[in-house]
Each structure stands twice: as C-alpha cells, then as structure tokens.
Amino acid sequence: MKRLVILISGNGSNLQAILDACERGELNARVVAVISNKADAFGLTRARRANVHAIWKAKIHSQERRAYDAELAELVSQYEPDFVILAGWMRILSSAFLDTFPNRVINLHPALSGTFPGTHAIERAYESFQRGEISYTGVMVHLVPDEGVDNGPVLAQEIVPIEKNDTLESLEARVHRVEHRLLVSTLQQFFEVDVNA
Numbered sequence: 566m567k568r569l570v571i572l573i574s575g576n577g578s579n580l581q582a583i584l585d586a587c588e589r590g591e592l593n594a595r596v597v598a599v600i601s602n603k604a605d606a607f608g609l610t611r612a613r614r615a616n617v618h619a620i621w622k623a624k625i626h627s628q629e630r631r632a633y634d635a636e637l638a639e640l641v642s643q644y645e646p647d648f649v650i651l652a653g654w655m656r657i658l659s660s661a662f663l664d665t666f667p668n669r670v671i672n673l674h675p676a677l678s679g680t681f682p683g684t685h686a687i688e689r690a691y692e693s694f695q696r697g698e699i700s701y702t703g704v705m706v707h708l709v710p711d712e713g714v715d716n717g718p719v720l721a722q723e724i725v726p727i728e729k730n731d732t733l734e735s736l737e738a739r740v741h742r743v744e745h746r747l748l749v750s751t752l753q754q755f756f757e758v759d760v761n762a
C-alpha cells in the first residue's frame with residue numbers, strides 16, 4: 566500500500582477524490598498527511614474529517630524560497646511517503662524540495678501539456694476559447710522533475726471540450742469532474758507499475 570503525502574493550497578476537491586478512492590479500496594494507498602501553505606484551505610478540514618494529519622506550513626514573509634522548501638521537505642519526509650501528490654498546490658517547488666523525492670512528486674494541472682501553465686488555467690483557456698483560439702482544453706497528470714511550472718513527463722492527459730454556451734463556471738465544473746477521475750485512475754495505474762515498489 567502506497568503512503569501518500571498530499572500538498573494543497575485550497576478547496577481540496579481532488580484530495581477528496583483520493584481520500585474517497587482509498588476509502589472505497591479503489592486506490593491501494595493511504596493518505597498519511599495533508600499539508601497546506603494556506604491556513605484557511607478547506608482541504609485541511611477535509612483531511613481532519615478523514616482522520617488524516619492536517620498541517621498548515623506557513624511561509625514566513627522574509628523566508629527564502631529554498632529555505633521554506635527545505636523545511637517542507639523535512640516535514641514531508643517525516644511521513645515517509647512513497648509519493649507526494651500536488652493536488653492544487655499553488656507554489657513552485659525548487660530543487661531544495663524536489664531533490665529529496667526524485668520521481669516521487671506528481672502534479673495535477675487543469676490544462677493540456679504545454680498550455681496555460683501556472684494559476685487560473687481554466688479561466689485563461691475559457692478566455693482563449695472566447696477569442697476563437699482554441700476549441701478544447703484538458704487535464705494532465707505529470708511527474709515534477711524540476712522547477713518547470715506545470716511541466717514534466719506526462720503520466721496521463723485528457724481533452725475536455727468547451728461548449729459554445731459554456732460559462733466559466735460550467736467549464737470549471739466539467740474540468741474538475743475530469744480531474745477527479747483522471748487523477749485517481751492515473752495513480753492507480755502508476756502505482757501498479759511502480760518499479761521501486
């Protein structure tokens with residue numbers, strides 16, 4: 566059974582999808598800790614409700630990125646995770662974190678590989694659609710080898726169509742539905758073929 570530490574910054578609906586899949590036995594994994602850089606992230610409440618360690622790891626204002634990342638790596642290491650899942654984690658991680666977990670950090674992004682990296686990806690895809698530049702967007706799950714933003718070896722991606730009468734809200738809901746399913750199914754498959762198991 567894989568031990569997962571999940572990093573979040575907000576609502577945690579993807580964390581919930583993982584917790585539910587573990588609970589139902591669909592994912593051969595256990596969430597051993599949830600860590601947020603935001604105190605008010607609802608995902609921390611979801612973790613507590615599931616009896617999972619829920620930790621707010623604040624960044625001190627003056628703290629260097631690498632110093633925070635090194636502390637974060639130490640905190641995560643205490644839980645001895647097989648994998649670290651970034652499920653709506655909205656901070657770039659430097660090598661001060663990533664080098665501790667080579668090939669062990671997996672990110673979810675609400676866009677296709679190479680498109681709309683960073684924040685507000687769904688909103689930017691929606692605006693791009695309005696301008697007639699794209700007709701679909703997507704979701705991807707990928708490994709995080711380095712500091713590249715929402716970029717790395719793709720484990721899975723899926724197209725999400727954009728409809729003419731979509732609002733931003735209806736598109737967001739469609740993207741999130743795909744995320745919840747794709748994240749869990751990708752982890753399922755990836756854990757099965759994990760050579761380091």
Ligand code: GAR
Nearest residue numbers: 575576577578579653673674675683
């Ligand atoms: C998700 O859409 C996830 O793909 C995105 O944040 C959202 C978190 O939702 N991540 C990124 O944009 C990473 N660049 P959630 O907190 O409800 O799971």
